[in-house]
Amino acid sequence: MERRVPPPSLAERAVSTGGSVIREALALTARPEVISFAGGLPAPELFDTDNIRAAYDRVLSESPHRVLQYSVTEGDPGLREAIAARLSRQGLPSHPDDLMITTGAQQGLALLATTLLNPGDVVVVEEPTYLAALQCFGLAGARVVPVPTDDQGIVVDALATIVARERPRLLYIVPTFQNPTGHTLPAERRHAVARLAAEHGFWIAEDDPYGELRFRGEPVPWITAHEEASDRTVLLGSLSKVLAPGMRLGWLRAPVALRRACVLAKQSLDLHSSTVDQAAAARYLTEHDLDARLVPVKAAYKERCDTLLTTLPHVLPEGSTWSRPDGGMFVWARLPDGFDTAALLLDAVTNGVAYVPGAPFFAGPANPATLRLSFTTHHPPEIDRGLKRLAGVFHAGHRASGARGAEAGPAAFSSAGT
Ligand SMILES: Cc1ncc(COP(=O)(O)O)c(C=O)c1O
Structure with a gap:
C-alpha cells in the first residue's frame, strides 16, 4: 500500500x-x-458496607441465575417498587410504572438530552449549575442559556423574561442543595417555576440527588408535585449519595410517552443497568430502613x-x-x-x-x-x-x-x- x-x-x-x-x-x-x-x-x-455486602450475598445465593442474567430495560421491578414506595411516603404518590432505573442520575440526563433536544434547541439552566449537565447538553448540540440565581436559587422574574425571549424546550434545575451552590429553592418559587412551564410550554428536568441529605430545616415539595407541571416535569433521583455511587443506580420519574422514549434510548446505550446491582439495591431497600x-x-x-x-x-x-x-x-x-x-x-x-x-x-x-x-x-x-x-x-x-x-x-x- x-x-x-x-x-x-x-x-x-x-x-x-x-x-x-x-x-x-x-x-x-x-x-x-x-x-x-x-x-x-x-x-x-x-x-453501610456490611449490609450492602449481605444484600449482594443474598441475591447471589438465592437467585444467581436471575441476577447474573440480562434483564429488562425499565429496571428491576422490586427496585422500582421500593423507590416508588419511598417517593409516595415522602409526599409524591408514585407507582413503580412511573419510574425507570438508570445507570446513575447522570444517565437520566443523557437520556433526556437524547429524547428531548435537537441540535440548536435552547436549554435554560441556573447560573451556576452542575458542570456534567452542561457537558451533557453541550454534547447534544443544545444552546445553553443561563438564568441568574440569588442565595435562594433561580430568580423567577429573570426566568420569566428569559423563557419568553428564548422559548426553551427544557429547564434543567437542581432545586435542593444545588451543585455547586448548596442553595435550596423555596416553595413559592418552585410553584412559580411550575406555572411558568405550563404557561410557556417547556419541559423541566428536576434533578434531586441531594434532597435526602437534609440536616437542617424542613423538606420543600418537589416542583413535579405541583399540578401545573406534573405532565412536563421529569424527576431525576439517585442512590449515589444515599447508598453508594459505585453501584451506579439512579432513576427517573416521567410522563409515560417520554418514559417510553427514554427506555428506547437506553436500549441503545446499555440495554439495562446492572441486574445484580439493582437486585442488591432492591434487597437492601426492602430489608433496611434507609431513613x-x-x-x-x-x-x-x-x-x-x-x-x-x-x-x-x-x-x-x-x-x-x-x-x-x-x-x-x-x-x-x-x-x-x-x-x-x-x-x-x-x-x-x-x-x-x-x-x-x-x-x-x-x-x-x-x-x-x-x-x-x-x-x-x-x-x-x-x-x-x-x-x-x-x-x-x-x-x-x-x-x-x-x-x-x-x-x-x-x-x-x-x-x-x-
Ligand atoms: C446535580 C447532580 N446531578 C446528577 C449527578 C450524577 O449522579 P449519579 O451518581 O447518580 O450519576 C450529580 C453527581 O454529582 C449531581 O451533582
Whole structure:
C-alpha cells in the first residue's frame, strides 16, 4: 500500500478544548498529603458496607441465575417498587410504572438530552449549575442559556423574561442543595417555576440527588408535585449519595410517552443497568430502613459543614461571601473581585489543599473569583487543617494577574467525583 488515508477526525461535539491547568492541578489532589475539598464524594467510611455486602450475598445465593442474567430495560421491578414506595411516603404518590432505573442520575440526563433536544434547541439552566449537565447538553448540540440565581436559587422574574425571549424546550434545575451552590429553592418559587412551564410550554428536568441529605430545616415539595407541571416535569433521583455511587443506580420519574422514549434510548446505550446491582439495591431497600441509616450520615455531614462554616470567616479574604446550606455536600464561595481561583489552584495544591474553581460551573461569562468546597469527606480536625492551608494561599497576596490564564470550561474536568 503506497498511501494511507487518515481516518476522519472526531465528531465536532467530541472535540474537547485540550489540556488544562485545572485538570492537571485536580489530578494532583489525589495525592494523600492533599486535603481535598474538591470531589463531590460521599464519605466512604459511612457506607453501610456490611449490609450492602449481605444484600449482594443474598441475591447471589438465592437467585444467581436471575441476577447474573440480562434483564429488562425499565429496571428491576422490586427496585422500582421500593423507590416508588419511598417517593409516595415522602409526599409524591408514585407507582413503580412511573419510574425507570438508570445507570446513575447522570444517565437520566443523557437520556433526556437524547429524547428531548435537537441540535440548536435552547436549554435554560441556573447560573451556576452542575458542570456534567452542561457537558451533557453541550454534547447534544443544545444552546445553553443561563438564568441568574440569588442565595435562594433561580430568580423567577429573570426566568420569566428569559423563557419568553428564548422559548426553551427544557429547564434543567437542581432545586435542593444545588451543585455547586448548596442553595435550596423555596416553595413559592418552585410553584412559580411550575406555572411558568405550563404557561410557556417547556419541559423541566428536576434533578434531586441531594434532597435526602437534609440536616437542617424542613423538606420543600418537589416542583413535579405541583399540578401545573406534573405532565412536563421529569424527576431525576439517585442512590449515589444515599447508598453508594459505585453501584451506579439512579432513576427517573416521567410522563409515560417520554418514559417510553427514554427506555428506547437506553436500549441503545446499555440495554439495562446492572441486574445484580439493582437486585442488591432492591434487597437492601426492602430489608433496611434507609431513613434510619441516613441519620448518622446526616449528623456527620452537619458537623463537617458547621466546622467549615465556622472557620471560613477566618480563611476567606475580607469581602468574601459564601452559602450556608441546610444539607447536601457543597458550600459555594465568592472572593472579592480580582481573585482568580483557577489561577490559585496550583498554589493551593502545592500547599496541600484543593477545591474546585467556580468557572466551569458557569454557562455564561464566569465569575473567576468563585469556588466550590465539599465538606463531606473529612473529619472536623482535617477540615480545620485544610482550611488553615487555604487561608495561607488566599492571604499570601495572590491577586490574580491573569498570567496563568487557567482555562476552565466543562471540558477542563474529568468526571469522577462531580
Ligand atoms: C446535580 C447532580 N446531578 C446528577 C449527578 C450524577 O449522579 P449519579 O451518581 O447518580 O450519576 C450529580 C453527581 O454529582 C449531581 O451533582
